[in-house]
Structures are given as structure tokens and as C-alpha cells.
Amino acid sequence: MDDEKTVRLNEIIDHGSIEDFHQFYDSVEPIDFAQLIADFDEETIDKVTTLMADDDLASLLEEADDGLRIRIAYTLNNERLLIAFGYMQKDDIVDMLGDFEVGRRKEVINLMRSGDRKIITDLLKYPEESAGGIMTTAYVSLKANLTVSQSLDVIREIGPRTEVIETLYVVNDAKRLIGSVDLKILLSSPRTTMIGSIMEPHVICVEPETDQEEVAKLVSRYDLNAIPVVSKKRVILGIITVDDVIDVIVQEYDEDLLQMGGVSREESLDTTLHESVRMRLPWLLINLATAFLASFTVKLFESTIAKVVALSAIMTIVSGMGGNAGTQTVSILVRRLAQGDIAWEDCRKPFLKELALGFVDGAVCGAVTGVIVWPVYKNFYLGLIVFLAMIGNLLVSSLFGFLVPVIIKKLHWDPAIASTIFLTTATDVLGFFIFLGLASLFMPFLV
Amino acid sequence: MDDEKTVRLNEIIDHGSIEDFHQFYDSVEPIDFAQLIADFDEETIDKVTTLMADDDLASLLEEADDGLRIRIAYTLNNERLLIAFGYMQKDDIVDMLGDFEVGRRKEVINLMRSGDRKIITDLLKYPEESAGGIMTTAYVSLKANLTVSQSLDVIREIGPRTEVIETLYVVNDAKRLIGSVDLKILLSSPRTTMIGSIMEPHVICVEPETDQEEVAKLVSRYDLNAIPVVSKKRVILGIITVDDVIDVIVQEYDEDLLQMGGVSREESLDTTLHESVRMRLPWLLINLATAFLASFTVKLFESTIAKVVALSAIMTIVSGMGGNAGTQTVSILVRRLAQGDIAWEDCRKPFLKELALGFVDGAVCGAVTGVIVWPVYKNFYLGLIVFLAMIGNLLVSSLFGFLVPVIIKKLHWDPAIASTIFLTTATDVLGFFIFLGLASLFMPFLV
CATH class of the missing domain: 3.10.580.10 (CBS-domain)
Known part of the structure; x- marks a missing residue:
């Protein structure tokens, strides 16, 4: 259906009259129209704005996203832009001017009537993500x-x-x-x-x-x-x-979701390769540093592994499960902390519960793993070690999964960004250490 | 400040008059009042509802969360409940009745006037998460x-x-x-x-x-x-x-965030240990199954590891980095797919970009790792193998990180839930396979 509309719109741009265009614009919602022209080149966008009535142009500028808005503004001279501003809410004008290059922004503001100029300059002073930055001055x-x-x-x-x-x-x-x-x-x-x-x-x-x-x-x-x-x-x-508030809610959640996955909130499917590398690689390099920490823990036990090679296959289960269980705890905490800080005294009960949970889940997963490892490697003690190590590492995952986000929040940092890094470092390093350490102790029973 | 209010409220409940209570209720917002009494025992809640005016009781029921609402309703007889319903929006009444046990629900509905009964029974037929389930019948x-x-x-x-x-x-x-x-x-x-x-x-x-x-x-x-x-x-x-829509947005995002971390959306910090085990353990057991898959892949190469024990320490870096990079891709896709499906033809460009990204990030991380591994283990070929394996596994992570969420969405399932499971299975199994496989091929250069 959208394809039909694009075809019809292209026809009107090439051969239609201003009336045809106006009728078309009236038949769609401004935000849908914005989406239709988002892929047009500059020349076509120029043709579109030439065909548009001033109030329609204003509604389009209000609904278009930041990128399109700038591209549209680029096709307009300052006079036309100011006419469109006359139909727009002040908060939208400020939003738009905020994305302009400084030169053009000053140019446009200087051309405004002095009353408008004062309001706009005042609004531009507030940070973009503050109440002042998103408020409108049109109210009764x-x-x-x-x-x-x-x-x-x-x-x-x-x-x-x-x-x-x-x-x-x-x-x-x-x-x-x-x-x-x-x-x-x-x-x-x-x-x-x-x-x-x-x-x-x-x-x-x-x-x-x-x-x-x-x-x-x-x-x-x-x-x-x-x-x-x-x-x-x-x-x-x-x-x-409230419509601006909905935008804020969506934006803040997107931030949390992407940051927990180790991605910048500015990134989307359309981000260029170069930009994506710039935004994602630092996160991977930090993770690489923690991976080396875990790897050196394993290296400490090389002589143990040399005696029982089977350990190298089993140790990955213990460390991996710690990461999985810890991520569950972190997710719950990040969600809770997004609603506001938790007082230390309110932490006690849920913290003890998480530890108990780590013990129970660790015992169940450890028992299942042990029961499989025992016959596969034909060694009861290997099964027993896995069972104990799993309990130990899931206790570690509860401990860090709970405390890391809480402490990061107390430090006024964002728990969504850094919690998983610290968590997986702990579950990997301590996971390997507990399992391989137990194996060293039990060595006489394993060889 | 809230503590002060709780003290004052307790005083009023024990010694104050109905007027004192009314004045107190008027001085706070209903939702804040709901939070104040959330921790009260049944007996105190009973005292509170006895002191409350009917319209205040209605506003409290509208703002209280599901659990508190049921506890309050429990202290009221059917007559009082129906009087409160008289002041409430139909969608809130339906919400509340939906949480009642069947017996009491029927009892209350039967006591309603026939007009109200018809509206309520009709509304109760719609699923809780459908438009019908959240709409109100009060409009002009x-x-x-x-x-x-x-x-x-x-x-x-x-x-x-x-x-x-x-x-x-x-x-x-x-x-x-x-x-x-x-x-x-x-x-x-x-x-x-x-x-x-x-x-x-x-x-x-x-x-x-x-x-x-x-x-x-x-x-x-x-x-x-x-x-x-x-x-x-x-x-x-x-x-x-729109206020109900905000609740929906918050709820849906919470779902995505928690589900990506492997937690049920019903879980919070206050969930009991028993319930938490029931909700989290199945996810851990599914992960355990995939951990065994990865472990058996390592087991295939036991003889290789027996020859060069260092491999066991290095292989965890390669598999771990695949998981990290893949999670980045999955996060971007889950966020994009939450806004709507992607057509196959629109996938081509971003998919090729993700692959290119996997190659570039893999080459950088691989080079860093190789340059460290080479002198530490005093073997150039070991460094070279890590370099190649890292590129291979980050290509795998791009491939699966992109395709898994897209395919899950095409199957009308929720990408937030299952994507990470399939992803880490792929990056672990193939990460180990690529690295240890290369090591087997290069074995003459390693020993």
C-alpha cells in the first residue's frame, strides 16, 4: 500500500498540479508522509517543498525525524523557513534549530521578530534532555x-x-x-x-x-x-x-535495552559501517581485556588440565552458566533501579533471596551436569566437582549480579551500561578458578 | 518525608477522627497513598477502608496495583465494593474483577444493576492485553x-x-x-x-x-x-x-528487557524464592543444554588439547568474544523488530554491513589477541590461529546475530526471548570448532 502511495506521489511531483499535491497531502497523516519522502534525494525533496502549502510544510517539519528535518530545511531559504516556523510550536522550532549548524542557526534567529527571538534564545539555553529542553511555551x-x-x-x-x-x-x-x-x-x-x-x-x-x-x-x-x-x-x-513524554519514555528504554547489549543508543540498522565500528569496537576491546583475565586464570591451571584433559571441556559449562544466571539477576536489578534508587536497608531481604536462589539453581543445574558428566567421563569425582563448582559459581553470579548494579547506581552511573562487564568478568574468572581449583584438590581421585 | 507521612497516618488510624483521615487523604495523591499503605497488614487496611469516604475509596482502588487492590477488596463486603464501583471507570472495574477468584467475581457481577452487568460482562470477554481489554466505555x-x-x-x-x-x-x-x-x-x-x-x-x-x-x-x-x-x-x-497507553509501553519494554536477560516479565525483586526458582530455572536448564553442546565440541578435540594444553586457555577468549559481538547485533535487531517486521528485501544491505562489521571487529580484536598470545606462549602460529579464529567467529556472530531475530520474528515469535540462546549456542559451538579445528590443522607448527 505504501508502495502505491510512493508511485502516486512521484507522479504528482513530476506531472501534477499544486492542487493534486495538496489533496494527496491531506489524504495522509504528516508522519506517514514524512516516511514516504525519507528516501528521496535532495532534488526531489526540493520539488516537494516547493509544491507544499506553508502550514503543511510546518506540520511536516514537526513530524519528520531529526535527519529528514535538516534535509528539508536545507532546501528552504530563510524567508520560507520563518514562514513555516510561524505555524509551528516553539519546542519543535527549538529542537530543529538545535540540530542546525551554528552559522545558519544564528542567521535564522536574527531574522525573527524580537519577541520570538527572546523566547527561542531562552529555550535554546536548556539542555536538550531537561524539562526546559522539551517544554512548549504554548499553554493556557x-x-x-x-x-x-x-x-x-x-x-x-x-x-x-x-x-x-x-x-x-x-x-x-x-x-x-x-x-x-x-x-x-x-x-x-x-x-x-x-x-x-x-x-x-x-x-x-x-x-x-x-x-x-x-x-x-x-x-x-x-x-x-x-x-x-x-x-x-x-x-x-x-x-x-504527554506526547513528548511518550517519546522520552521510548528513548530512555531504548537506551537501557541497547546499552545492556553493549551498543550505543545512537546506533540503528542504518548506521554506516565506519560509525558502527567506532561505536561498537571500544566495548568489544573492554570485553577482550576481561576475557584475557579469565584466560590467564585457566593458564594458572595448565598443569592440572595437562593431567586431565577432560577438564577443559567441562570448565566452559560452569563459567557459562554463571554468566547466564548472573544476567538474570542483573536484568531484574537494572529494571528496578530504572524506577529509582534502593536504600541499603531495603537491599537485605532481596539480596539474601538472590543468594538462596543462586544456591538452589546451582544445586539443580550442578546435579544435572554431574549426573551426565559422571558416566560420560566414567569418573564419579568429576561429577561431584562439577556439582560443587556449579553451586559456587551460581552463588558468585548472585552476589555480583545483585551488588554490581546497586553499587554502580550509588556511584550515580548507569547500571545498564557497565553491569554485565563486571558480572561476566567475575563469573568467568571465579567460575574457572572454583572448578579448576577443586579439580587440583581432588586430583588423586581424577587420574 | 514518606516516613513522616507513614507515622502521621498510623496516628490517625489509631486515634484520629474520620475528618482527620479525610484531610490527610486530600493532602496526598491517591497513588502515593496507595504506596504508603502497601506494607500494612490486613487488619490495618481494614481500619483504613472503614475510615475512607466512598469516592476516596474508589480513587484508591483505581490507583493501587493489582496485589494491593485485591487485598483492599478482601476487606470490603460486596455492598461497599459496589458503592465504590459506582465512582470508578468501567475499565478499572473490569481490571479488578479479572483478578478476583471466580466465585466472588460472579457474586459481585450478579449484584450489579442489569445495565452495568451487561457492560462489565461484555468487557470481561476481551483478552486482558487486547484493545477491548484496556478500553473504557466512558467517552463523549x-x-x-x-x-x-x-x-x-x-x-x-x-x-x-x-x-x-x-x-x-x-x-x-x-x-x-x-x-x-x-x-x-x-x-x-x-x-x-x-x-x-x-x-x-x-x-x-x-x-x-x-x-x-x-x-x-x-x-x-x-x-x-x-x-x-x-x-x-x-x-x-x-x-x-493515553495514560493507559503509557502503562502498555512501559509494560512491553519491561518484557523485552527482562526476557532478553532470561527473566519472566512477572518477576520483580519481591518475588518469593519458590516463584523465582520456578520462573528462572527452566531458562537455565535450556542454557545448560546448549552449554553441553559446546562442551562436546571441545571434547571432540581432546587429543589436540592434550598435545598443546595452552589451547584450553585461549579457546575461551574466541568463544566469549563471539558471544559479546553477537549480543550487540541481536540488541540492535530486537529494538528494530519491536517497531515492526522487516521485509526480506530490506535486509540485504544491513545484513552485509553486519558481516563487514564482524570482519573488521574480528580483525582488530584478533590482531590484539594474537599479538599478546604470540610472545606469552612463544609461538607465532598460535597467535596467527587466534587471529583467524577470531575473524571467523565474529563473522559467525554477525550471521546468527542478524538472522536469528529476523527469522524468529517471521515465525511470529518474540525475538527478545529466544535470540540469545540460539546466538550463544552458535558462537560457542562454532567458536570452539573453528579455533580448535585450525589448531588441529596447524598442529605440526604448534608442538
């Missing part, structure tokens, strides 16, 4: 001494230019946030009622420096459709809407 | 031939009992969905305008059988604040609001 605020009827006039006037009107913010004369009103309550209240008397005085809000992850947690916890951003003096600076 | 629908003024009367009347009014749905006489109106447009239109003339005819909607993950994708892609659920004949059955 009402003074507490307005009546319901007067408020509705304000909403009629400003509403169409804002994103969310379901929650209205109430301010005092100094523009400080003093409450919020649900539009449903407002609509069903008598027309002469004062806003101050129907407002909810307790409003959950954030400061512009608040991390976007914290913002997402609040919105999701309290089921908000927007959250106001206020200064230290509670002057309202902007609001963050 | 308008007939197309109403005027703006008449519509506002409807909104005033029904609005306060619904969750979202920012988008209003327009239906024809047969209750079929024919469009939607943005409340902002409605408010700023002349009072005699017909709804039909300001509605947007194209509405994105889903059927009750649609999977919740699909629902979340649509809401997030098109920045909706609600999405209507319609029957095959486009009769509107309910709506899904």
Missing part, C-alpha cells in the same frame, strides 16, 4: 479572579494555538502558578463562578533543569496529560505535553 | 446533526464522568463512527454551526481484538490523546486513553 494560563465565562473567552482565543487545553493553569498577578482547573469542571460550572474557587491548588510541576526521565516518571505516575515547568519562584515557563 | 460521542451549542450541553452533562474530552467522537444514527472533533475547534466555532461541518472525517481507530502493543504504536506515532475502539461495522465500543 488564567488569572484566579476571572469568571468561568471570561475564562472561556480566553480559551476560545488562545486555545487553537496550544497543544493541550484539558488542564488549564491558574496564575496570580506575578504570573506565579497557584493552581490548575480541569476543563471538564470549568465547562460544567456556572458562568459567573470565579476560577479561584474551582481550581485545584496542589499542582505537580517541575523546574526547567529537571531531567526528562524524572519528568516522564511524574507524568506516568500521576496520569497527567501535561506538566507545567516553573522557575524557582514558581513563575510558569512552559508545559510538557 | 456526538451526533453529526447537533449544533455546537447543543454539543456543549452534552459535554457539560457527560464530560465530568469521562476521562478525556479533548477529542470528541462523531457518530451517525446507527452509532457508527464517522469523524472526530477537537474540543479547541468546537469551542472557537459559532454556536449554531453543525458538528458535521467541523468534524475531521478521517479517524484512526482499532478493533477490540487489536493487540495492546499495536494500540500503543498508533497512539505514540500519531500523538493521539485517545484512540476509539470500534466493531467491524465501525460502531464505537469504547476508547483507550
